[in-house]
Amino acid sequence: MTVFIVRRLMQSVVILLVMSVIVFLGVFAIGNPVDILISPDADQMERERAIRALGLDLPLWEQYFVFLRNAAVGDLGRSFVFNEPALRLIFERMPATLELAFTAVVLSLVVGIPLGLYAGLKPQTATSKGIMAGSIVGFSLPSFWQGLMFIMVFAVMLGWLPSTGRGQVGSFLGIKSSLFTRDGLAHVILPAINLALGNAALIIRLTRAGVRETLLQDYVKFARAKGLTHRRVVGVHVLKNILIPLVTVVGLEIGGLIAFAVVTESIFAWPGMGKLIIDSINQLDRPVMVAYLMMIVFLFIVINLVVDVLYSVIDPRVRLQDVKG
Amino acid sequence: MSQPTLAVRDLKTHFFTRGGVVKAVDGVSFQIGKGRILGLVGESGSGKSITGFSILGLVDPPGRVVEGEILLKGENLVGQPDERLRAVRGNRIAMIFQDPMMTLNPVLRIDTQMIEAVQAHHDVGADVARARARDALGRVGIPSPEERLNAYPHQFSGGMRQRVAIAIALLNNPEVIIADEPTTALDVTIQGQILYEVQKLCRETGTSLIWITHDLSVVAGLADDICVMYAGKIVESGPIDDVLDRSLHPYTKGLLGSVPSRNKRGSPLAQIPGMTPSLLSLPSGCPFADRCPRVQDDCRAALPPMVEYRPGQAARCIHPHVEGRA
Amino acid sequence: MSEPTVIVPAKAETPFRRLVSEFADDKLAVGGAVVLSIILLVALFAPLISPQNPYDLSKLDILDSRMPPGSKSMDGITFWLGTDGQGRDMLSGIFYGLRTSLAVGVFSGICAMMLGMAMGLIAAYVGGRTETLIMRLVDLQLSFPTILIALILLAVLGQGVGKIILALIIVQWSYYARIIRGTALVERRREYVEAAICLGLSKPRIIFSHVLPNCMPPMIVIGTVQVAGAIALEATLSFLGIGLPITEPSLGLLIANGFEYLLSGKYWISFFPGIALLVTIISINLVGDQLRDILNPRLQR
Numbered sequence: 001m002t003v004f005i006v007r008r009l010m011q012s013v014v015i016l017l018v019m020s021v022i023v024f025l026g027v028f029a030i031g032n033p034v035d036i037l038i039s040p041d042a043d044q045m046e047r048e049r050a051i052r053a054l055g056l057d058l059p060l061w062e063q064y065f066v067f068l069r070n071a072a073v074g075d076l077g078r079s080f081v082f083n084e085p086a087l088r089l090i091f092e093r094m095p096a097t098l099e100l101a102f103t104a105v106v107l108s109l110v111v112g113i114p115l116g117l118y119a120g121l122k123p124q125t126a127t128s129k130g131i132m133a134g135s136i137v138g139f140s141l142p143s144f145w146q147g148l149m150f151i152m153v154f155a156v157m158l159g160w161l162p163s164t165g166r167g168q169v170g171s172f173l174g175i176k177s178s179l180f181t182r183d184g185l186a187h188v189i190l191p192a193i194n195l196a197l198g199n200a201a202l203i204i205r206l207t208r209a210g211v212r213e214t215l216l217q218d219y220v221k222f223a224r225a226k227g228l229t230h231r232r233v234v235g236v237h238v239l240k241n242i243l244i245p246l247v248t249v250v251g252l253e254i255g256g257l258i259a260f261a262v263v264t265e266s267i268f269a270w271p272g273m274g275k276l277i278i279d280s281i282n283q284l285d286r287p288v289m290v291a292y293l294m295m296i297v298f299l300f301i302v303i304n305l306v307v308d309v310l311y312s313v314i315d316p317r318v319r320l321q322d323v324k325g
Numbered sequence: 326m327s328q329p330t331l332a333v334r335d336l337k338t339h340f341f342t343r344g345g346v347v348k349a350v351d352g353v354s355f356q357i358g359k360g361r362i363l364g365l366v367g368e369s370g371s372g373k374s375i376t377g378f379s380i381l382g383l384v385d386p387p388g389r390v391v392e393g394e395i396l397l398k399g400e401n402l403v404g405q406p407d408e409r410l411r412a413v414r415g416n417r418i419a420m421i422f423q424d425p426m427m428t429l430n431p432v433l434r435i436d437t438q439m440i441e442a443v444q445a446h447h448d449v450g451a452d453v454a455r456a457r458a459r460d461a462l463g464r465v466g467i468p469s470p471e472e473r474l475n476a477y478p479h480q481f482s483g484g485m486r487q488r489v490a491i492a493i494a495l496l497n498n499p500e501v502i503i504a505d506e507p508t509t510a511l512d513v514t515i516q517g518q519i520l521y522e523v524q525k526l527c528r529e530t531g532t533s534l535i536w537i538t539h540d541l542s543v544v545a546g547l548a549d550d551i552c553v554m555y556a557g558k559i560v561e562s563g564p565i566d567d568v569l570d571r572s573l574h575p576y577t578k579g580l581l582g583s584v585p586s587r588n589k590r591g592s593p594l595a596q597i598p599g600m601t602p603s604l605l606s607l608p609s610g611c612p613f614a615d616r617c618p619r620v621q622d623d624c625r626a627a628l629p630p631m632v633e634y635r636p637g638q639a640a641r642c643i644h645p646h647v648e649g650r651a
Numbered sequence: 652m653s654e655p656t657v658i659v660p661a662k663a664e665t666p667f668r669r670l671v672s673e674f675a676d677d678k679l680a681v682g683g684a685v686v687l688s689i690i691l692l693v694a695l696f697a698p699l700i701s702p703q704n705p706y707d708l709s710k711l712d713i714l715d716s717r718m719p720p721g722s723k724s725m726d727g728i729t730f731w732l733g734t735d736g737q738g739r740d741m742l743s744g745i746f747y748g749l750r751t752s753l754a755v756g757v758f759s760g761i762c763a764m765m766l767g768m769a770m771g772l773i774a775a776y777v778g779g780r781t782e783t784l785i786m787r788l789v790d791l792q793l794s795f796p797t798i799l800i801a802l803i804l805l806a807v808l809g810q811g812v813g814k815i816i817l818a819l820i821i822v823q824w825s826y827y828a829r830i831i832r833g834t835a836l837v838e839r840r841r842e843y844v845e846a847a848i849c850l851g852l853s854k855p856r857i858i859f860s861h862v863l864p865n866c867m868p869p870m871i872v873i874g875t876v877q878v879a880g881a882i883a884l885e886a887t888l889s890f891l892g893i894g895l896p897i898t899e900p901s902l903g904l905l906i907a908n909g910f911e912y913l914l915s916g917k918y919w920i921s922f923f924p925g926i927a928l929l930v931t932i933i934s935i936n937l938v939g940d941q942l943r944d945i946l947n948p949r950l951q952r
Binding site for chain 3: 015018023129133136137139140141142143144145148149151152156157163252255256259260262263266267277278281282289293296297300304
Binding site: 218224226244314315 | 381383407411412429430445477479
């Protein structure tokens with residue numbers, strides 16, 4: 001296990017390096033940073049001085065190493081717009097995004113797994129067909145439009161829930177989150193459902209497909225031939241097997257949710273990283289873009305690692321391979 | 326005569342598919358006494374496995390048992406509520422499957438899979454169930470059973486997994502074990518060991534055994550009686566020696582002829598011409614007519630009935646291999 | 652299990668007809684196919700059937716702006732779905748928007764399929780370092796959500812029709828590449844391919860006439876899902892203001908335009924284009940879903 005994790009961490013460093021090259025080239029090299037960093041009113045002298053000061057006269061690879069050296073000590077540049085370290089900006093916004101994504105994951109699991117199980121076990125019933133039709137709608141709903149409709153119905157027409165912002169943030173066990181206050185909860189409901197819906201649909205479909213395939217397996221028939229109750233066959237033999245693909249997908253989906261929070265955050269004015277990156281793109285605030293992308297890559301690597309470890313805990317076959325490897 | 330442990334009477338299991346009704350098992354009857362071994366032989370698609378699943382009530386939609394009786398010590402299982410069947414499955418009738426690599430749940434430990442099988446039928450604690458599981462593993466010849474209980478299926482070889490499956494089948498001392506080609510997927514040497522052990526265990530415990538196979542040579546040394554299935558029907562049945570040495574049905578003869586043997590070395594292996602007929606559109610007469618070397622016009626007129634040509638030996642053929650006839 | 656439940660005879664029907672008949676089994680899927688056909692026709696003939704050319708500014712009257720569904724304009728046109736902030740007929744706007752959305756989605760899908768197919772085949776047949784390189788790239792890309800990659804690309808490239816199509820292609824190609832490589836690797840080990848090699852058929856001939864046709868079923872399934880995804884992604888990006896420019900409004904931009912009026916209860920500007928988008932995506936997904944069910948050999952009924 002330890003060997004496995006160490007090896008994976010080394011791979012992660014490589015991925016981070018590769019991404020840093022891509023991001024660096026993408027953000028700094030393709031566009032011309034001079035145009036953004038230096039006032040257009042500046043004269044030739046000032047321009048050249050600024051270019052030297054910023055190291056933009058160096059060859060590209062040297063610029064990259066400067067970037068990398070700074071990145072290693074946590075300096076990803078200062079935001080042009082906020083005039084604050086970009087990384088600090090990201091860290092300030094991250095809890096809001098994580099809170100939103102976490103709530104959405106929990107919601108989608110709580111809704112998705114039971115419905116998917118039912119649809120997989122009784123595929124012919126009207127309820128199952130309804131669930132599947134619903135999941136197709138949920139899957140197909142463009143999340144931005146769905147968010148608008150939520151605001152229209154629940155905030156504008158019915159006036160039940162607030163439409164924007166994060167609300168009051170409470171503190172519990174040293175963790176600050178809007179989940180701990182009434183007002184915060186009211187604010188988080190709509191965005192979280194909005195973010196969760198597509199994911200719940202995915203989990204329903206995945207669970208159902210898993211159940212249907214697992215039911216055809218010999219070991220399920222053998223379990224039934226042993227005289228086990230239906231409850232035990234489904235609850236232990238089937239569920240434990242579908243958990244394996246589910247963990248993988250849910251793990252990857254957490255990353256997806258963090259990324260897709262961009263849309264939900266923009267609509268509900270949720271003060272997270274996603275809204276920050278959209279604003280930064282629109283304002284060409286490159287250091288923040290870079291910081292966000294590197295942060296997201298890092299988050300993804302961490303999530304993937306956690307998923308892999310979890311995977312090997314659930315699936316005994318994987319564990320053996322690790323010992324050998 | 327004492328009551329048979331298991332008697333199947335005119336069993337019909339049909340599959341209702343898009344293409345029509347597939348009569349996978351169509352009027353199968355046989356019975357098996359205490360401690361006896363019955364070989365159920367046929368090509369793939371002849372309905373022999375479905376017969377096994379029908380007995381356990383494990384036929385999945387679109388298939389279902391449409392007619393007939395399955396009498397376990399006189400009690401009819403057909404039409405019983407599922408809870409009643411569940412209490413029978415794995416307890417009074419157990420089953421062993423063909424592919425040992427697929428029958429054990431890959432993500433559950435062996436002890437979990439064995440203990441649950443005991444506890445499904447007996448109200449005992451986990452420690453009692455575990456002890457029973459350990460004994461069962463010991464009986465099927467698995468070394469250091471206590472340690473192996475904690476292993477996962479993938480840590481066993483194919484032969485060992487099949488032993489585990491057999492141990493699970495033995496756990497509740499069933500009256501009948503249905504073995505669905507349990508040695509087909511194994512090496513020949515392992516095959517022999519398992520055959521020997523299953524036979525021994527059944528003799529010791531008085532368990533009746535239904536051995537489903539396509540391989541006549543397997544049942545030859547194992548079974549007391551044999552039923553040969555073709556296209557969902559039994560075409561010949563009787564004591565093993567009679568059926569093998571003096572086959573009545575041309576299909577049985579054909580099957581025997583296509584088994585390679587030393588005596589016939591050098592001569593081309595006999596084969597049955599043609600293919601198994603579609604179960605969707607069986608001819609009205611004898612289903613074997615199109616492939617039969619002895620076919621005559623009246624064969625195609627109507628389905629031949631089972632006729633007892635010799636004591637205990639019957640065949641579904643109107644022109645059988647009987648002395649003094651054709 | 653010792654044998655598949657039953658041997659169903661091979662009826663004398665072509666694979667295509669069997670596909671159609673199995674497809675017709677699911678009423679929902681047939682409904683999806685019908686709706687999708689109508690949508691495609693509408694998109695194709697948008698200029699002919701739209702009551703108004705929504706982008707001819709001379710035809711627009713600011714006095715007609717933000718009119719609710721069913722109202723009549725000064726010169727007698729009925730705005731069945733209302734008008735937007737510039738007095739544009741929403742129905743016409745949606746027809747044209749559909750045209751743009753579908754064109755972008757389908758075109759990028761086809762390009763991505765070609766690119767992915769080429770890369771997948773190269774990976775499968777060249778092997779070695781080329782394969783490692785391609786597949787690492789694919790894995791890397793697949794481990795990031797599409798929207799993130801699109802976001803990065805558009806941030807770097809800037810806006811425009813060409814750029815968004817490029818971004819959509821880059822986002823999608825890896826799915827095709829992976830599936831093609833996987834299928835090709837399986838297919839090339841099949842006996843019939845070995846037989847073809849023994850017959851001395853050339854490599855391209857084997858790839859095109861033996862391997863590729865067998866890659867088609869998964870490709871069709873992936874393709875439908877991907878086109879739906881591409882349309883949704885394009886709409887999302889346009890909504891966020893980093894997709895298609897205002898001059899070529901897709902459904903996403905129409906919805907975004909209605910955002911500001913939504914809070915004052917003028918729902919129709921966002922609502923109707925959203926419905927059009929939703930119906931389009933659902934019908935594609937319904938068709939794709941059924942195709943997957945009937946083309947998946949593991950669930951063969």
